[in-house]
Amino acid sequence: MKNIKIIEVKSEIGAGTRGASLGVDAIKIAALDFMSNFFVHFPTEAIETENKLLFEPIESPYAKRIKGTVNMYERISKSVCETVKANWFPVLLSGDHSTAGATIAGLKMAHPKSKLGVIWIDAHADLHTPYTTPSGNMHGMPLATAIAEDNLDCKVHELDEQTTGMWNALKNIGKIAPKVLPEDIVFISLRDYEKEEDYLIKQYGMKVITTNEVRRKGPENISRSVFRYLSDCDYIYVSFDVDSLDASISKGTGTPVSNGLREREAEDLIAKFMQHRKICCFEITEVNPTLDRENLMAEIAFNILQRSVNVLMMN
Numbered sequence: 219m220k221n222i223k224i225i226e227v228k229s230e231i232g233a234g235t236r237g238a239s240l241g242v243d244a245i246k247i248a249a250l251d252f253m254s255n256f257f258v259h260f261p262t263e264a265i266e267t268e269n270k271l272l273f274e275p276i277e278s279p280y281a282k283r284i285k286g287t288v289n290m291y292e293r294i295s296k297s298v299c300e301t302v303k304a305n306w307f308p309v310l311l312s313g314d315h316s317t318a319g320a321t322i323a324g325l326k327m328a329h330p331k332s333k334l335g336v337i338w339i340d341a342h343a344d345l346h347t348p349y350t351t352p353s354g355n356m357h358g359m360p361l362a363t364a365i366a367e368d369n370l371d372c373k374v375h376e377l378d379e380q381t382t383g384m385w386n387a388l389k390n391i392g393k394i395a396p397k398v399l400p401e402d403i404v405f406i407s408l409r410d411y412e413k414e415e416d417y418l419i420k421q422y423g424m425k426v427i428t429t430n431e432v433r434r435k436g437p438e439n440i441s442r443s444v445f446r447y448l449s450d451c452d453y454i455y456v457s458f459d460v461d462s463l464d465a466s467i468s469k470g471t472g473t474p475v476s477n478g479l480r481e482r483e484a485e486d487l488i489a490k491f492m493q494h495r496k497i498c499c500f501e502i503t504e505v506n507p508t509l510d511r512e513n514l515m516a517e518i519a520f521n522i523l524q525r526s527v528n529v530l531m532m533n
Contacts, residue, residue, distance in 0.1 A: 232316025232356035241505030298324025319360035335451030470515025
């Protein structure tokens with residue numbers, strides 16, 4: 219039976235829309251509304267945030283609040299690494315997706331000699347860099363930090379020395395770079411990304427599974443093909459951004475996109491993934507209750523969380 223530890227990251231400095239830092243508590247409120255004592259069962263660690271930076275001027279326009287992001291990466295990677303080394307299974311509830319790069323770093327630091335795979339369930343590729351970003355928001359960059367990619371072939375911005383130094387620090391957290399090879403990332407329900415990200419996906423031949431493919435083949439077949447594809451990996455991390463769900467249900471997130479997964483499709487697929495012995499970490503991110511009606515997004519996230527953890531504990 220897996221020992222599960224919940225790591226709460228109420229950080230939203232990487233997002234463009236305010237409110238994602240409230241997502242973790244919104245999920246806990248959903249649990250209470252369902253009269254579930256889920257959160258009583260597991261030890262929980264809350265990571266100190268840098269959200270005070272939201273009230274300060276932005277120093278790096280192409281990597282907004284990157285200084286705070288570096289601090290978050292150091293704290294989260296340390297926590298995840300220690301959690302894994304103590305034989306706990308980390309379940310992360312995070313505000314915005316920028317910190318997923320830190321989760322990946324922590325997993326790699328715990329197993330530096332092992333090969334890590336990533337299942338990225340998200341409408342977006344999150345492969346931008348400060349050189350290519352259209353927004354400057356760090357939640358569009360975590361996978362670029364994980365694969366240690368600048369994407370200079372598609373460069374549109376010149377960076378100042380300080381931003382360059384901090385970006386390099388993010389890529390090298392844990393003194394390991396890259397943490398993941400691009401070909402060991404599987405995107406699911408990816409449908410809203412820019413040409414600079416598409417360039418990397420094509421350059422590295424990264425695997426993309428569309429929403430229609432999930433619907434056509436079903437969770438069992440998708441899960442089997444993903445694990446076959448990642449068969450060389452020793453450990454696999456699953457990151458679930460709620461904007462992978464269809465915009466008709468994912469109102470409570472900063473970046474909803476149509477033609478996404480239905481609630482049940484996401485839940486069944488993640489439950490299938492959780493049955494696999496190589497899964498080493500699960501993360502749910504980008505719930506923003508300030509954009510929601512009646513906490514619906516958090517309720518969906520909680521249902522997925524609860525079922526995933528139940529499956530984990532049975533396997």
